[in-house]
Amino acid sequence: xxxxxxxxxxxxxxxxxxxxxxxxxxxxxxxxxxxxxxxxxxxxxxxxxxxxxxxxxxxxxxxxxxxxxxxxxxxxxxxxxxxxxxxxxxxxxxxxxxxxxxxxxxxxxxxxxxxxxxxxxxxxxxxxxxxxxxxxxxxxxxxxxxxxxxxxxxxxxxxxxxxxxxxxxxxxxxxxxxxxxxxxxxxxxxxxxxxxxxxxxxxxxxxxxxxxxxxxxxxxxxxxxxxxxxxxxxxxxxxxxxxxxxxxxxxxxxxxxxxxxxxxxxxxxxxxxxxxxxxxxxxxxxxxxxxxxxxxxxxxxxxxxxxxxxxxxxxxxxxxxxxxxxxxxxxxxxxxxxxxxxxxxxxxxxxxxxxxxxxxxxxxxxxxxxxxxxxxxxxxxxxxxxxxxxxxxxxxxxxxxxxxxxxxxxxxxxxxxxxxxxxxxxxxxxxxxxxxxxxxxxx
Amino acid sequence: xxxxxxxxxxxxxxxxxxxxxxxxxxxxxxxxxxxxxxxxxxxxxxxxxxxxxxxxxxxxxxxxxxxxxxxxxxxxxxxxxxxxxxxxxxxxxxxxxxxxxxxxxxxxxxxxxxxxxxxxxxxxxxxxxxxxxxxxxxxxxxxxxxxxxxxxxxxxxxxxxxxxxxxxxxxxxxxxxxxxxxxxxxxxxxxxxxxxxxxxxxxxxxxxxxxxxxxxxxxxxxxxxxxxxxxxxxxxxxxxxxxxxxxxxxxxxxxxxxxxxxxxxxxxxxxxxxxxxxxxxxxxxxxxxxxxxxxxxxxxxxxxxxxxxxxxxxxxxxxxxxxxxxxxxxxxxxxxxxxxxxxxxxxxxxxxxxxxxxxxxxxxxxxxxxxxxxxxxxxxxxxxxxxxxxxxxxxxxxxxxxxxxxxxxxxxxxxxxxxxxxxxxxxxxxxxxxxxxxxxxxx
Numbered sequence: 001x002x003x004x005x006x007x008x009x010x011x012x013x014x015x016x017x018x019x020x021x022x023x024x025x026x027x028x029x030x031x032x033x034x035x036x037x038x039x040x041x042x043x044x045x046x047x048x049x050x051x052x053x054x055x056x057x058x059x060x061x062x063x064x065x066x067x068x069x070x071x072x073x074x075x076x077x078x079x080x081x082x083x084x085x086x087x088x089x090x091x092x093x094x095x096x097x098x099x100x101x102x103x104x105x106x107x108x109x110x111x112x113x114x115x116x117x118x119x120x121x122x123x124x125x126x127x128x129x130x131x132x133x134x135x136x137x138x139x140x141x142x143x144x145x146x147x148x149x150x151x152x153x154x155x156x157x158x159x160x161x162x163x164x165x166x167x168x169x170x171x172x173x174x175x176x177x178x179x180x181x182x183x184x185x186x187x188x189x190x191x192x193x194x195x196x197x198x199x200x201x202x203x204x205x206x207x208x209x210x211x212x213x214x215x216x217x218x219x220x221x222x223x224x225x226x227x228x229x230x231x232x233x234x235x236x237x238x239x240x241x242x243x244x245x246x247x248x249x250x251x252x253x254x255x256x257x258x259x260x261x262x263x264x265x266x267x268x269x270x271x272x273x274x275x276x277x278x279x280x281x282x283x284x285x286x287x288x289x290x291x292x293x294x295x296x297x298x299x300x301x302x303x304x305x306x307x308x309x310x311x312x313x314x315x316x317x318x319x320x321x322x323x324x325x326x327x328x329x330x331x332x333x334x335x336x337x338x339x340x341x342x343x344x345x346x347x348x349x350x351x352x353x354x355x356x357x358x359x360x361x362x363x364x365x366x367x368x369x370x371x372x373x374x375x376x377x378x379x380x381x382x383x384x385x386x387x388x389x390x391x392x393x394x395x396x397x398x399x400x401x402x403x404x405x406x407x408x409x410x411x412x413x414x415x416x417x418x419x420x421x422x423x424x425x426x427x428x429x430x431x432x433x434x435x436x437x438x439x440x441x442x443x
Numbered sequence: 444x445x446x447x448x449x450x451x452x453x454x455x456x457x458x459x460x461x462x463x464x465x466x467x468x469x470x471x472x473x474x475x476x477x478x479x480x481x482x483x484x485x486x487x488x489x490x491x492x493x494x495x496x497x498x499x500x501x502x503x504x505x506x507x508x509x510x511x512x513x514x515x516x517x518x519x520x521x522x523x524x525x526x527x528x529x530x531x532x533x534x535x536x537x538x539x540x541x542x543x544x545x546x547x548x549x550x551x552x553x554x555x556x557x558x559x560x561x562x563x564x565x566x567x568x569x570x571x572x573x574x575x576x577x578x579x580x581x582x583x584x585x586x587x588x589x590x591x592x593x594x595x596x597x598x599x600x601x602x603x604x605x606x607x608x609x610x611x612x613x614x615x616x617x618x619x620x621x622x623x624x625x626x627x628x629x630x631x632x633x634x635x636x637x638x639x640x641x642x643x644x645x646x647x648x649x650x651x652x653x654x655x656x657x658x659x660x661x662x663x664x665x666x667x668x669x670x671x672x673x674x675x676x677x678x679x680x681x682x683x684x685x686x687x688x689x690x691x692x693x694x695x696x697x698x699x700x701x702x703x704x705x706x707x708x709x710x711x712x713x714x715x716x717x718x719x720x721x722x723x724x725x726x727x728x729x730x731x732x733x734x735x736x737x738x739x740x741x742x743x744x745x746x747x748x749x750x751x752x753x754x755x756x757x758x759x760x761x762x763x764x765x766x767x768x769x770x771x772x773x774x775x776x777x778x779x780x781x782x783x784x785x786x787x788x789x790x791x792x793x794x795x796x797x798x799x800x801x802x803x804x805x806x807x808x809x810x811x812x813x814x815x816x817x818x819x820x821x822x823x824x825x826x827x828x829x830x831x832x833x834x835x836x837x838x839x840x841x842x843x844x845x846x847x848x849x850x851x852x853x854x855x856x857x858x859x860x861x862x863x864x865x866x867x868x869x870x871x872x873x874x875x876x877x878x879x880x881x882x883x884x885x886x
Contacts, residue, residue, distance in 0.1 A: 004494055006541035006757050009525055012488035014538050016545065017552070020484035036816040038793045038823030041463035045455035045571050046489060046527075046557060047509075051447055066490075069510045069523050071561045078521015080512050082452055084489075095457050098449035102459065104841055106826055109460070114489060118514045128488050139826040143805050147824055150813065265810040314449050350481045362586050367708040370593065373479040380481030381590055383549055383582035398547055 011119070011127030018346055023130075025345045026331055027112055029158050030132045037151040039110040039134045044091040046114075047082040054083075056090045056313070058283055064117045066127075084116040088133040089284075089310065089323060096137055096321075097314035106138040112328075124333055132302075135323030140308070142258035144322050145288050148304065149259070150266025152292065152324050156301070157267055159331065160340045164301070166271045167291045168235075168259065169278035171305075172252035173242060177276055180245055181222035187215055195227055196279040200298070203228065227277040235260045238274035252287075259288055284310045290324065297334060302326035350378040352402040352418075352438055353395045356385045361406050368406060368416060368431065375435035396421055402438050454562070454570030461789055466573075468788045469774055470555055472601050473575045480594040482553040482577045487534040489557075490525040497526075499533045499756070501726050507560045509570075527559040531576040532727075532753065532766060539580055539764075540757035549581040555771075567776055575745075578766030583751070585701035587765050588731050591747065592702070593709025595735065595767050599744070600710055602774065603783045607744070609714045610734045611678075611702065612721035614748075615695035616685060620719055623688055624665035630658055638670055639722040643741065646671060670720040678703045681717035695730075702731055727753045733767065740777060745769035793821040795845040795861075795881055796838045799828045804849050811849060811859060811874065818878035839864055845881050 008014050015023060031041075053065055067080035074081075085091060088111045096103065112132045119125055134151055136144045149166055156164055175188055183191050194209035201209075203224050210220035226245050229238055239260065242253045260272055273293075280289045280303055287306030294301055304324030312318035335341055352372060354365045362385075369379045380400065382391045388405070395403045405417040405426075416434050419426040420441060429437050451457050458466065474484075496508055510523035517524075528534060531554045539546065555575045562568055577594055579587045592609055599607055618631055626634050637652035644652075646667050653663035669688050672681055682703065685696045703715055716736075723732045723746055730749030737744055747767030755761035778784055795815060797808045805828075812822045823843065825834045831848070838846050848860040848869075859877050862869040863884060872880050 004537075004757060005492060006537045008488050008541075009490060009492050012490070014488070014541070015484075015486040016538075016542065017483035017485065020486050023486075024484070035792075036819070036821050038796075038821060040460035040792045041458075041467070042460065043458040043463055043466075045451050045457070046559070047452060047455070047571075049448060049452050063515070066514070066525075067512045067518070068527075069512050069521075071509070072506070075510070076521075078512075078519075082509075084511075094447075094449045094451075095459075098451075098457070099459065105837065108823070116489070128490075136826070141805075141826040143799070143809065143824065143826045146809055147812075147826075150809070154816070262806055262809055265806045266813050314447060349478075349483045353481075356586070362584075363705055363708045366586065366589055366593070366705055369590075370709050373597070376479070378479050378481060380551070381586065383579070383584040383586045383590075394548065 009127075011121035011125075013126065013128075017349065021345050022332060022336070022341055023328065025341065026159065026328060026335070027130075027132070030155050030326065030328075031110070031112065033155045033158055034110040034132075034134055034151060037108070037134070037147060037154075039108045039136075039151070042092065042095065042109040042111045043113060044085065044088070044095060044111070047084050048091060048094070050080055050083045052083075052094055053086055053090060056284070056310075057086060058281075061086060064119055066116045066118055085113070086117060087115055088113060088131050088325065089135065089307070092133075092135055092137075092323075093311045093321075094314050096311050096319060100315065103137075106136065108134070108136045110134045124330070126329060130328035132326040132328055133323060135321055137311070137319060137321045140320045142255060142288075143262055145259045145290075145306065146262035146266055146268070148322055148324050149263050149268045149272070149290060152268075152302065152304075152326065153271050154267035155326065156292065159335065161294070161334075164271065164292055164294045165273050166268055167275040167278045167293050167300075168256065168272050169275055169289050170252040170256050170287060171285050171289060172287070173246070173250075173256065173276060174279060176246045176250065176252060177226050177242075178223065181226060182219040183215060183223065187213075191215055191223065192279045195223065195277045196281070198227060198277040229273070229275055229277070233273070235272050235274045238276070242274070242276065255288065280305060288322070292326075294334060297330075299330070300327075301330050301334070348399040348401060350380040350398075350400055351442060352377060352404055353380040353382060353391075353398075353400045354404045354406065355388060355391045355395075356382050357388075357405070357407050357411075358385050361385075361408075361411065364406055364411055368404060368434070371431065372404070372435050372438070375439070377435055377438060392419070392421075401442065404434060452570075454564035454568075456569065456571075460792065464788050465775060465779070465784055466771065468784065469602065469771060469778070470573075470575070473598050473769065473771075474553070474555065476598045476601055477553040477575075477577055477594060480551070480577070480590060480597075482551040482579075482594070485535065485538065485552040485554045486556060487528065487531075487538060487554070490527050491534060491537070493523055493526045495526075495537055496529055496533060499727070499753075500529060501724075504529060507562055509559045509561055528556070529560060530558055531556060531574050531768065532578065532750070535576075535578055535580075535766075536754045536764075537757050539754050539762060543758065546580075549579065551577065551579045553577045567773070569772060573771035575769040575771055576766060578764055580754070580762060580764045583763045585698055585731075586705055588702045588733075588749065589705035589709055589711070591765055591767050592706050592711045592715070592733060595711075595745065595747075595769065596714050597710035598769065599735065602778065604737065604777075607714065607735055607737045608716045609711055610718040610721045610736050610743075611699065611715050612718055612732050613695040613699050613730060614728050614732060615730070616689070616693075616699065616719060617722060619689045619693065619695060620669050620685075621666065624669060625662040626658060626666065630656075634658055634666065635722045638666065638720045639724075641670060641720040672716070672718055672720070676716070678715050678717045681719070685717070685719065698731065723748060731765070735769075737777060740773075742773070743770075744773050744777070791842040791844060793823040793841075793843055794885060795820060795847055796823040796825060796834075796841075796843045797847045797849065798831060798834045799825050800831075800848070800850050800854075801828050804828075804851075804854065807849055807854055811847060811877070814874065815847070815878050815881070818882075820878055820881060835862070835864075844885065847877065 068082035289305035291303035509527040511525035732748035734746035
């Protein structure tokens with residue numbers, strides 16, 4: 001049995017304490033900001049009935065879903081009836097359909113939970129990863145997009161991100177530009193796959209992709225001309241160009257204009273860049289689409305958009321919706337590389353360790369620990385009567401700032417010695433004053 | 444597509460906002476107390492390689508594990524290579540083996556994550572449920588058991604539980620008593636299954652079970668005599684009886700005596716009841732075993748014990764360990780039934796809702812919301828320009844305590860009207876004073 005591998009499964013990770021603390025730090029801030037925007041928490045099961053997920057994510061999605069074998073007598077059928085959550089949006093749509101009478105007309109929910117995709121594991125790509133989603137259900141107002149964009153930019157600002165931008169586009173602007181360039185509708189999705197790579201492979205690469213995908217050369221050139229946007233171009237200038245390409249009255253461009261105008265009054269002020277080449281992979285988007293771009297990071301920290309038809313796939317009638325998903329892992333990768341975590345997040349696990357003087361002192365050590373814990377301190381208790389030097393070395397190795405020593409002398413007098421492990425100073429104080437002594441010397 | 448069921452899968456639940464808040468309240472307290480005891484957070488993947496789990500939980504366990512189908516070209520084999528986490532203890536043992544060189548010699552970890560068991564769903568029994576585990580690795584000292592028991596009792600005390608008790612026993616006391624009663628070792632496990640039901644089906648029922656299971660009548664009577672303990676019996680009296688049955692020098696009884704003596708100095712003081720009939724289902728326990736009993740609740744809020752051989756199944760050499768698992772769902776069931784949640788846990792999602800006066804006021808509404816959020820308030824924004832009465836009704840329906848009205852008059856003067864939805868009072872204040880106005884009137 002000892003030959004069993006002790007590694008976690010491919011594409012998954014164990015999070016040891018320091019890493020959990022970093023993750024909790026990010027999640028705490030994300031949750032706090034989301035709640036300030038009036039989003040309410042939702043949690044859904046790790047798995048869904050398989051038919052809830054199949055057909056919602058396109059062909060590749062179907063392939064990447066983890067499927068759970070039937071149980072009991074049906075196990076030998078080799079068939080699956082359940083599947084692990086693949087994103088947080090489809091479960092939300094199911095929830096909106098199921099609880100429509102209990103939920104408010106405009107429902108804003110956040111959800112921070114893991115999802116699973118059977119992607120080939122690679123650097124920074126995991127099979128188990130967390131999404132931090134917000135979605136606003138029930139309104140088509142562009143104020144919703146502005147609010148969502150503001151919340152996401154606020155989260156990143158609170159985490160300490162600078163210099164990020166929000167790429168904004170609209171599904172109907174995309175198809176309008178393709179129409180205008182002369183790409184026939186059946187070729188739209190082929191063209192979008194190529195254009196989606198514009199920021200990765202540049203115009204030359206996209207041009208080659210167009211050829212491979214059988215798109216007319218002249219149409220391809222017109223596409224590229226209308227999709228390329230200067231990095232420093234202001235949203236109003238891009239919108240002006242879009243209006244001249246699609247017409248002054250184009251509704252999608254007007255919608256983008258409203259979103260840009262409104263979002264200027266939120267935490268997204270100055271962050272927005274209209275990017276007509278932004279496509280977003282998922283097929284359920286129907287309106288505005290967006291993505292967070294960070295300098296020097298390939299890919300995005302998250303993305304989202306409006307999807308007014310997805311709830312209808314469960315409910316039978318459409319309910320408008322708009323949301324955004326931040327990727328916890330990508331945020332943590334960037335924050336770690338850039339040293340953005342406050343020092344306290346990696347701090348010691350406890351404030352003080354109570355040493356074990358001898359077997360007789362055990363009960364009193366536990367009693368002292370209980371007193372200090374009642375005072376709110378985090379207290380460890382060395383469990384064995386090892387030599388004091390060994391116990392101190394153990395505490396130092398764990399960066400424990402204080403050690404409490406209950407020797408025979410101290411015990412006889414109702415006192416305790418508190419050693420500051422950073423300065424080496426040691427003070428003998430009355431038991432009842434130990435917590436205050438430590439607290440006042442803690443950073 | 445609208446015929447897809449929108450219910451969550453059998454045995455699982457969606458947690459709407461109020462329920463998530465109740466769960467978060469409990470988890471926050473559990474985590475805080477665990478950290479005061481020096482336990483550090485660990486998280487492991489939702490699924491493990493299937494061979495990590497198989498053979499660890501007995502035959503029933505193997506049957507109840509959710510198995511994940513192989514992917515890609517292997518999907519059609521109908522075989523599973525992964526399985527959902529069944530408890531938090533086996534993954535911990537794997538982690539201890541994998542990271543032995545990075546972990547401290549005495550490692551105390553907590554882990555609060557869901558586990559999945561394909562049990563038949565029933566009232567209060569779910570297929571997805573959370574465990575809140577603590578485990579102390581590396582020492583055989585009875586101070587470890589005392590510390591673990593203290594932490595668990597402290598958690599329950601902080602949550603507001605009263606009148607609970609901690610049933611304590613020892614695996615070797617169990618087998619010693621069965622030996623002394625004349626039950627031959629091959630029949631021990633049969634006898635334990637029967638005895639485990641003593642608090643559910645009383646002595647008469649257990650007597651009948653013994654007969655069914657082919658255990659000698661006289662031995663059965665001796666068993667029952669030594670296992671029955673009066674509800675009010677003090678631990679020292681039970682220990683005295685055990686010593687007279689098993690010998691003054693019995694090591695297991697001595698270990699229980701040490702634990703009881705030490706735990707009297709912890710938050711478990713006065714809670715412990717030695718119960719020689721306590722068996723605990725899982726087969727990996729090797730020493731002390733324990734369970735939390737609450738009056739009027741069938742079953743327990745959690746249980747644990749010492750398991751000195753489980754890590755060895757992964758590592759090849761044994762590492763002593765002792766832990767306890769609290770069941771989140773059972774805690775919440777009892778707290779809900781007894782009205783133990785503080786009122787604030789069910790409070791409003793936001794502090795104030797900004798109304799939308801007309802299309803022109805949208806941008807200013809977003810700007811006001813941004814100001815109030817910067818001040819730390821939780822702010823919702825009504826997204827459409829409906830009649831004010833409708834917006835107020837919506838806010839009242841959501842128990843929103845304050846509504847901010849930015850009418851044409853207010854906007855012209857740089858003011859905002861704040862309506863207290865509980866008293867009906869309305870004050871017009873300068874925009875810059877709105878946050879303070881709300882904060883000072885909030886409960």
